[in-house]
Amino acid sequence: MYKGIAASRGIGIGSICRIIEHDLSFEAKKIDDPEAEKARFHKAIDEFVEETNAMAEDIRNRIGPKEAEILMGHSVMMQDPAMSGEMDKMIDQGQCAEAALTAVCDMFIGMFSKMDDEMMKQRASDIADVKVSVLKKLLGIEDVDISKVAPGTVLVCKDLTPSMTSQIIKENVTGIITEIGGKTSHSAILARALEIPAVLSVSGIVDEVKDKDTAIIDGTEGDVYINPDGEVLSKYMLKREEFIRKQAELDGFIGKETLTADGDKKELFCNIGTPKDAKKAAACDGEGIGLFRSEFLFMDNTRLPSEDEQYEAYKEAVETMEGKTVIIRTLDIGGDKDIPYLGLEKEDNPFLGYRAVRYCLGNPDIYKTQLRAIIRASAFGKVKIMIPLVTTVDEVRKVKELVSEIKKDLDSEGIGYDSDIEVGCMIETASASLIADLLAKEADFFSIGTNDLTQYTMSVDRGNPKVAYLYSSYQPSVLRSIKHIIECGKAAGIPVGMCGEAAADPLMIPLLMSFGLDEYSVNPVLVLTARCIISKWTKQEADALTEKVMSLATEEEIVATLKEAAKE
Numbered sequence: 001m002y003k004g005i006a007a008s009r010g011i012g013i014g015s016i017c018r019i020i021e022h023d024l025s026f027e028a029k030k031i032d033d034p035e036a037e038k039a040r041f042h043k044a045i046d047e048f049v050e051e052t053n054a055m056a057e058d059i060r061n062r063i064g065p066k067e068a069e070i071l072m073g074h075s076v077m078m079q080d081p082a083m084s085g086e087m088d089k090m091i092d093q094g095q096c097a098e099a100a101l102t103a104v105c106d107m108f109i110g111m112f113s114k115m116d117d118e119m120m121k122q123r124a125s126d127i128a129d130v131k132v133s134v135l136k137k138l139l140g141i142e143d144v145d146i147s148k149v150a151p152g153t154v155l156v157c158k159d160l161t162p163s164m165t166s167q168i169i170k171e172n173v174t175g176i177i178t179e180i181g182g183k184t185s186h187s188a189i190l191a192r193a194l195e196i197p198a199v200l201s202v203s204g205i206v207d208e209v210k211d212k213d214t215a216i217i218d219g220t221e222g223d224v225y226i227n228p229d230g231e232v233l234s235k236y237m238l239k240r241e242e243f244i245r246k247q248a249e250l251d252g253f254i255g256k257e258t259l260t261a262d263g264d265k266k267e268l269f270c271n272i273g274t275p276k277d278a279k280k281a282a283a284c285d286g287e288g289i290g291l292f293r294s295e296f297l298f299m300d301n302t303r304l305p306s307e308d309e310q311y312e313a314y315k316e317a318v319e320t321m322e323g324k325t326v327i328i329r330t331l332d333i334g335g336d337k338d339i340p341y342l343g344l345e346k347e348d349n350p351f352l353g354y355r356a357v358r359y360c361l362g363n364p365d366i367y368k369t370q371l372r373a374i375i376r377a378s379a380f381g382k383v384k385i386m387i388p389l390v391t392t393v394d395e396v397r398k399v400k401e402l403v404s405e406i407k408k409d410l411d412s413e414g415i416g417y418d419s420d421i422e423v424g425c426m427i428e429t430a431s432a433s434l435i436a437d438l439l440a441k442e443a444d445f446f447s448i449g450t451n452d453l454t455q456y457t458m459s460v461d462r463g464n465p466k467v468a469y470l471y472s473s474y475q476p477s478v479l480r481s482i483k484h485i486i487e488c489g490k491a492a493g494i495p496v497g498m499c500g501e502a503a504a505d506p507l508m509i510p511l512l513m514s515f516g517l518d519e520y521s522v523n524p525v526l527v528l529t530a531r532c533i534i535s536k537w538t539k540q541e542a543d544a545l546t547e548k549v550m551s552l553a554t555e556e557e558i559v560a561t562l563k564e565a566a567k568e
């Protein structure tokens, strides 16, 4: 069995068709006629843009507008003067088009792929996809036609790019296996949209299989079997039937309220990274936005975004949600998220350094610009401001002072906004958890960021595979911390939500219900699963399980107990 990243759920069984990559190496030549070289380069870009737009149109018709935007994004990226202008400059200096394209793309890929943020990593792989497509044009290489594969095919390739995915005929492809790509890569997003089971990041798989080998893909667990024996095959045929039945059950939750088994209403919000994601959240039945990671506006740029640019982006998300809550987290940079143009100093311990609200309070001009944009956007719906990485009460007070100043300025300028706009805290540090009672007196709401809370409680770098065995929200210390935060919020009468990954975890949900969590903010694709799990538990059942779990001493025992009690 091979293990990879479970990227698109379901069981796929079929016959393998390998997609072999072309050799894209070239000899970097010095050129004497930059104008002619630029003309060759722009011809390649124009062809790429034309083909990509046509593919996007096809995807829009066959799959949907959200997915088409991925390809449109590629087309826009290649036309962006920041990219093509840089490449033109290099050609003017005597580089050939292939070398200029590669150098500029690799520079951006290097920058984005170093970041721990999945969204930024995705940006890197989008640029890599675009680079390969344009390079093929320059080198005169034709792509394989995936639309011609036979029914029952499992595609195996190094990376499934959006341009390749656009050729997939859903009825013919029963599974996808790739060597690279993560859960949030665009190949994963498109595979999910097409509802084709996919397992990504199975290293070396292309060379390990042959065309026509039989493959089983478990896109829920991330498992791949090649030429399985009869026993494994029948087991997975049954699993496939069970998956289809379960899917039908989830579909029954579309458009429903989020209620526990005893009728208690919970809020089921979504985490998003761009205003366009708000459309996805709305389409997936999200009841609001519990975390809008505003970093993208800053990271996807070569300079600070202006107040108006930010305002337009926030307003777009707010208008999309049509009056439902939109919680905008203020700039959470530093740590692993670098923004080259800000010139942040290298630090020995970036996760413990000058980041998030610490950086923002140290750079009030940048922060006030963002806060003004957010507050102005509150005129169009129910916006809340969320402060990341809070460790002291002072930080919250200072942000609130800035908010008051901005409100006064807006009043004197006659600009509208929601005067009741709430300011809440992300509780994601050990300090914030320990002083949650004090913070609850200052904040209008809490949202627990379990991704960081786990990191800081366990003293374990969330991106370091060597210590990944310790990075678990089921650790007794993390569970105690979550319980304590919710209790402090409740005692002060403020709502408590959770926007870390744990909020969507089926094993964790009964514990969160018992602790009294009001709002669950999850990836849009997990809304129905979370709603289904919440609907299966009564408070009494959740309390009984929680009492047992909170008396256990090890993560292993806790996970075993939760798995035993799980309601599928």
Ligand code: PEP
Pocket (backbone or CB within 6 Å): 291, 293, 332, 428, 448, 449, 450, 451, 452, 453, 499, 500, 501
């Ligand atoms: C968290 O820390 O749980 C969180 C939601 O924020 P991020 O993953 O962006 O750090």
Ligand code: MG
Pocket (backbone or CB within 6 Å): 388, 428, 449, 451, 452
């Ligand atoms: Mg965080």
